[in-house]
Amino acid sequence: MLGFDLTYFEAKYQVSEAVCQVIGPVTPQGFADYCPRFVQGTFTTIEILVLCCLIGLIIAVPMALARVSSNRLFSVPAYIYIYVFRGTPLLVQLFLFYYGLGQFEVFRESFLWPYLRDSWWMGIIVLSINTSAYVAEILRGGIVSVPQGQIEAGRAAGMSGSLLYRRIILPQAFRIAWPAYGNEVILMLKASALTSTITVMDLMGQTRTIFSRSYDLEIFGYAAVLYFAMAFILTYLFRITERYLNRHMAYR
Amino acid sequence: MTPEESVLTLLSLGDAGWGDELLRGALLTIEIALVSLAIGLVLGLATAGAKISHSWLLKALASTYTNIIRGIPEFLIILLVFFGSDQLMISLGNWLNYDGLFEINKFVAGVLALSLIFGAYASEVFRGAYLAVPYGQIEAALACGMTPMGAFWRIRMPQMWRYAIPGLGNLWMVLLKDTSLVSVIALDELLRQSNIAGETTREPFMFYLAAALIYLLFTIVSDYGRHRMELRANRGVRRV
Numbered sequence: 001m002l003g004f005d006l007t008y009f010e011a012k013y014q015v016s017e018a019v020c021q022v023i024g025p026v027t028p029q030g031f032a033d034y035c036p037r038f039v040q041g042t043f044t045t046i047e048i049l050v051l052c053c054l055i056g057l058i059i060a061v062p063m064a065l066a067r068v069s070s071n072r073l074f075s076v077p078a079y080i081y082i083y084v085f086r087g088t089p090l091l092v093q094l095f096l097f098y099y100g101l102g103q104f105e106v107f108r109e110s111f112l113w114p115y116l117r118d119s120w121w122m123g124i125i126v127l128s129i130n131t132s133a134y135v136a137e138i139l140r141g142g143i144v145s146v147p148q149g150q151i152e153a154g155r156a157a158g159m160s161g162s163l164l165y166r167r168i169i170l171p172q173a174f175r176i177a178w179p180a181y182g183n184e185v186i187l188m189l190k191a192s193a194l195t196s197t198i199t200v201m202d203l204m205g206q207t208r209t210i211f212s213r214s215y216d217l218e219i220f221g222y223a224a225v226l227y228f229a230m231a232f233i234l235t236y237l238f239r240i241t242e243r244y245l246n247r248h249m250a251y252r
Numbered sequence: 253m254t255p256e257e258s259v260l261t262l263l264s265l266g267d268a269g270w271g272d273e274l275l276r277g278a279l280l281t282i283e284i285a286l287v288s289l290a291i292g293l294v295l296g297l298a299t300a301g302a303k304i305s306h307s308w309l310l311k312a313l314a315s316t317y318t319n320i321i322r323g324i325p326e327f328l329i330i331l332l333v334f335f336g337s338d339q340l341m342i343s344l345g346n347w348l349n350y351d352g353l354f355e356i357n358k359f360v361a362g363v364l365a366l367s368l369i370f371g372a373y374a375s376e377v378f379r380g381a382y383l384a385v386p387y388g389q390i391e392a393a394l395a396c397g398m399t400p401m402g403a404f405w406r407i408r409m410p411q412m413w414r415y416a417i418p419g420l421g422n423l424w425m426v427l428l429k430d431t432s433l434v435s436v437i438a439l440d441e442l443l444r445q446s447n448i449a450g451e452t453t454r455e456p457f458m459f460y461l462a463a464a465l466i467y468l469l470f471t472i473v474s475d476y477g478r479h480r481m482e483l484r485a486n487r488g489v490r491r492v
Contacts (some may be wrong), residue, residue: 040288087425087471089432092443096464100457123385184324193325196435204327211331217339219333228323 014039019150030218034210041206043224044120048192048202053185054126058224059132064139065165078136085133093130098122098198123195123202129187138184143169175245182238186231193227203227262453263462265302270449270459278466284359284431284441288366291423296374303379312381314375321372329398329442332363334358338407362434370427379420381412400454414485421478428470 013036031038057129066078085093103109115121143240145167152199156169196205265271276328302314322327338466369412385408395405450456 043379046397083471084468088467089429091432091435092460092464093466095443095447096460100460103455190325190327193327194433196327204325207328208331211335217332217336217363220328220335224320224324224328224332226323227328228320231323 003104012040012043012124016043017215028218030216031067031222034206037206037210038226039203039224041203042230043201044206045189045192045202045204045230048120048124048127048195048200049185049189052131052188053126055124055128056135056188059128060139061170063132063136067136067140067153068143075250081134082133085130086137090130091194091197094123094126094194094198095252097126108176118201119195119198123192123198123200127188127192127195130191131184134184134187135181138180140165141180142173142175145176146172149195153201178242178245179238182235182242185238186234189227191232260477262449262455262458270445270453271406273276273445273449274442274459274466277442279343279438280440281428281431281442282470284363284366284434284439285424285428287363288370288427288431291363292370292427293420295371296378299371299375300378300382303375304382318372318375319370324398326369327433327436329369330362330365330437334361335367337361337364354431358434358437362431362437362439366427366430366434369430373423373426374420377416377423379413380419381415382408384415385411414489417478417482417485421474421481424478425471425474428474429467432467452478 016036016039019039022033024035027035030052037133063078063081066074067082069075069078097118106112107116110116116125150168150172151164154164159167192202193204196208199205201209203223203226207219211219260269262269263274265275271338299317302310304313308465342487389407389411390403393407394400398406431441432443435441435447438444440462446459451460
């Protein structure tokens with residue numbers, strides 16, 4: 001693990017240097033001076049975003065299914081999970097887990113402690129849990145809006161429970177939920193900036209470090225441009241995939 | 253002291269506990285949220301007006317504002333407004349040859365940033381609600397002899413309300429949670445108070461949990477309020 005970490009960090013460093021070699025001369029001086037930091041921060045932000053999207057989605061699907069289940073044993077805990085994590089600020093959740101867990105011996109002595117102590121891992125964990133609640137709610141909306149006739153038709157064709165979900169309900173629910181999911185991913189890109197409060201060196205963390213040295217407002221401007229560019233690219237990607245998902249409905 | 257007793261002492265009011273500090277923080281949180289809501293609503297209405305107007309300049313300005321706010325993190329906006337207004341004040345002081353120390357009020361900076369964020373999102377809600385009212389109704393009102401202003405106030409506004417409430421309710425919840433971000437500019441709202449309490453007593457878990465529960469309570473109350481407002485706004489609509 002450690003060996004992998006080192007090569008990975010080394011690679012990240014090399015890539016940042018290479019990128020800055022290229023873009024350095026064509027960017028303003030204020031940016032070029034700190035370019036490697038900006039690029040590394042951007043990498044970390046993308047890392048966090050991709051990992052949290054995946055983990056969040058993996059948690060969200062069963063959570064959404066539990067939420068729409070007619071069995072109260074599943075639906076009530078799922079409802080509470082979703083309500084609590086959507087109803088409290090992400091910043092409070094980050095502080096609660098990052099600073100709060102260390103108080104308990106159970107966590108300090110568990111084999112997971114090296115990870116729980118690490119702000120990067122804690123950021124990933126909390127952000128994933130947080131986004132899973134939002135995504136579960138979005139998916140629930142998708143599942144509920146699958147037309148009843150489709151479900152009846154599936155049943156009439158002899159499909160039961162899991163097959164019905166796999167073939168009929170979930171594919172359509174994902175398609176309906178896709179634009180809202182795209183919004184959530186962009187909100188998460190912006191929310192990931194909060195991990196800098198627990199000392200993660202993402203784009204925001206790097207920006208704050210640079211700012212504390214130079215005290216130059218320009219720095220925030222460059223970070224804003226980078227975040228804006230990422231949000232713009234994400235919006236574009238979601239728009240083309242949406243068109244792809246709905247290709248059978250084109251020209252209607 | 254048993255653990256239960258120590259928790260009660262820590263959360264009690266007065267000098268021994270941190271209960272009153274937390275409550276004061278919670279009040280400030282509500283205050284920030286309400287002031288930002290008021291300013292943000294005005295800003296949102298004005299921006300929506302600009303988006304609907306026929307002037308390309310107003311339209312371009314309004315959509316630039318919304319797109320910028322929506323594309324960059326709230327956290328960054330708050331820091332930008334805080335440090336930006338600070339430097340603006342300093343250069344203003346230099347320009348006026350004022351020697352003393354100018355300091356922008358943290359509350360003003362926090363509220364300004366949150367209002368800017370709320371206004372950008374609210375403008376989209378208002379625009380959608382404006383367009384959701386069928387134009388035929390306005391034509392009918394004009395045909396009945398109402399002035400355009402009268403038609404706006406008596407026909408469009410009451411119905412816009414109905415379309416706007418769900419969206420505005422969501423934005424209010426987001427705003428309420430975003431107030432926690434102003435703790436980073438050292439404004440003593442709920443999160444920062446529990447921060448201080450947790451560090452002083454070395455019981456961070458309990459105080460962050462307390463803060464989370466208070467935020468959750470705000471959410472529950474807001475949810476209920478939104479539900480009541482939706483019922484009221486929809487009382488003239490036939491239900492299925």
